[in-house]
Amino acid sequence: MSSLETKTLSGEEALADLHRAFTAFKDTNEERLAQIETRMGVDALTEEKLQRIDRAIDETKRRIDRVALDLSRPRLGASASDDAPAREHKSAFALYMRSGEAVGLKALESKALSAGSGPDGGYLVPTPAEQEILRRLTRLSPIRAIASVREISTHSLRKAYSTQGPASGWVAEADPRPQTSSQQIVDLTFPAMELYAMPAATQTLLDDSAIDVEQWIAEEVQTVFAEQEGAAFVSGNGTDKPKGFLAYTTVADASWTSGNIGYVATGVSGGFAASNPSDALFNLVYALRAGYRQNGKFVLNRQTQSTIRKFKSSTGEYLWAPPATLDQPASLLNFPVVEAEDMPNVGADSLSVAFGDFARGYLVVDRLGVRVLRDPYSAKPYVLFYTTKRVGGGVQDFEAIKLLKFGAA
Template sequence: MELTSDGLETKAGAGSDIATLFADFSNAFEEFKRTNDQRLAEIEKRGSADGLLEDKLERLNAVLDGHKAALDRAAADRARPAIEGKGGAAADEYKEAFSAYVKRGEEKALQIGVNADGGYVVPAQVEGEITRLMTHISPIRAIAGVRQVSGAVYKRPITVTGPQTGWVGETAARPTTASQTLAELSYPATELYAMPAATSAFLEDAAVDVGQWIADEVNAAFAAQETTAFVGGDGVNKPSGFLTAPKAAEQDWAWGKLGYLATGADGALPASNASDVLIDLVYALKAGYRQNASWVMNRRSQAALRKLKDADGNYLWQPAASADGRASLMGFPLVEAEDMPDIDADAFPIAFGDFRRGYLIVDRQGVSVLRDPFSSKPYVLFYTTKRVGGGIADYDAIKLLKFGMS
């Protein structure tokens, strides 16, 4: 642990036990509440708070973020499944052939998994490992809907409005009703790649699990690129992010746009009753979506909301109840995504919705590895690719908060 001059822990040691990390996080939040209560009391009494108290509160916010990051890393390590699986003799033979290909470039005729372009499809155990690790690390993938597809484009028909109905008397005429309105959403699977490098000596080491090594190397790179695209991707050779969808004020919402509420203040929450706009955002979402909804924002936005209380003096932000849980805001889980924008004038830094229904990620089956021992000698490069797409699945399932006048 590192300590500030006033004894605050700034980060947790990488090797700390997860229970200890969770206890440190809980203690830091209690100190945060005491400090913020003192700050609010001074503001109410004198109209402003002492600058030293404000500085301490910001340091405590940083401490909480550091503890949360350490908890996330520890939980990811604990949740990582073993790479080995029970796939029978054929799977074992294929895994051995894949290992030989990665280490020495040997190719062996197999009935499964040979790419026409000279690459090798990653064995099922390794492909599953990469996907599971990315689900844990990539916050949007963890809450969005996910489909496995075999083609290049996934198309999904949507009923925008149902068939018209009406009440009639026993002998009244039955006029023809209007039919339902359908829309089609399309999700092309675009290519995502990483190219880790290794020396021949490293690969020839008999103790190296090449499947685990590739999964570890590409996982972080894939997860970071995916999350960026799922939030703000422009749809050009990458998924379409939910923040790039057309937007409309909630009162003018129509299918094809994401609805938003405005705070009424440029780059800030309202000066009084700041939490009211968050309550309004929650209830802008229909009940069918609200029961499975999550907040999505970055850590700086989260730090600003940690200071808010309800009318009874209870903090709206609450830490996770367990080490592997999520923090909550107003009773709904909070997902921290660093690619969300910061609070600024006319920005959309906070999203709330049922992302399982609102955003769809499309994974094309198969992760490919192409071994290249020539381009960067003495290193061996591994051109690893997967195809993934994404986009809005239900425009009514996600709402945004705009930090602006209207």
């Protein structure tokens, strides 16, 4: 049996385990609810069992996520370009990584006059390796996976944003065109900030001809880059890092104005209402305009998801549902659930749940080029590889994202 078939089988087994665990979760939760009705309290053993099953659901979902990532990860060698310049760059980059010989890379980058070549040191990784790093980040970085992504060759992206919508009106074919209300446009700027990682290798590993150095560098930096991005896209303050959607000014949705993010309150500080707690989720969904709602997604962390997993509709159906296939997310109110561990836990006035069309609402900006600077001196006998990429981000449509605030108002 091939490795791919083994991973697929492992994923299908994990998916079956997840559905069995959720069935056990529902049965145990029904038992808990019955105890509340009949005894005015929950048996400690039942509560402990429910928490144990809940942890098993989360762990099984992690297994599924890992399998899905592995299945989407081809080797770089299989996707490398066959043209001569690409082969030449790949060969020169491998020589630099293994021995520090940079003459070939210097000549290639001088000849290419690449827009991604900056004066800040280091050498551009081959294009297939850069594309692989970005593709892996899309799998690992939850907000990047659902946001719009734009590649640029400059230090920042400026984007026009209409605060009142485009000027428009209806007229007959031969009628004069009346003047519409003046459109207000502002500039949004998304600077690309520097993100770095510094993986280390032994010279023995680098001397091993069986090691694909492009694959190695991609695997070493993917998780570090994804973790840093994930935190910044959620709550980054915009100083030397992208600005997260939680860092913008938030206002009650009834008082929403352009440039702010609207929120809906649960009515209870640090939690959901005791009666009909799921109403807050419905209110959040319908705070979003229909044009955005059709592509809406929930963003929350595992702890908040664990709380919501117990909620049921008025007809007794659970609002949370496990994924139907390996490549699908869990759902809440039939909308996809995106797990972002950088979302805050439920607390007093916390903004722990987001819902929106993030493809229209949040923009990720990637500056072309991932650079590597070899450093064999700072941590001898190890060789460090100072790897950098430039990325920015921020809200581009303030109507497209709504938040759930765990507060009285």
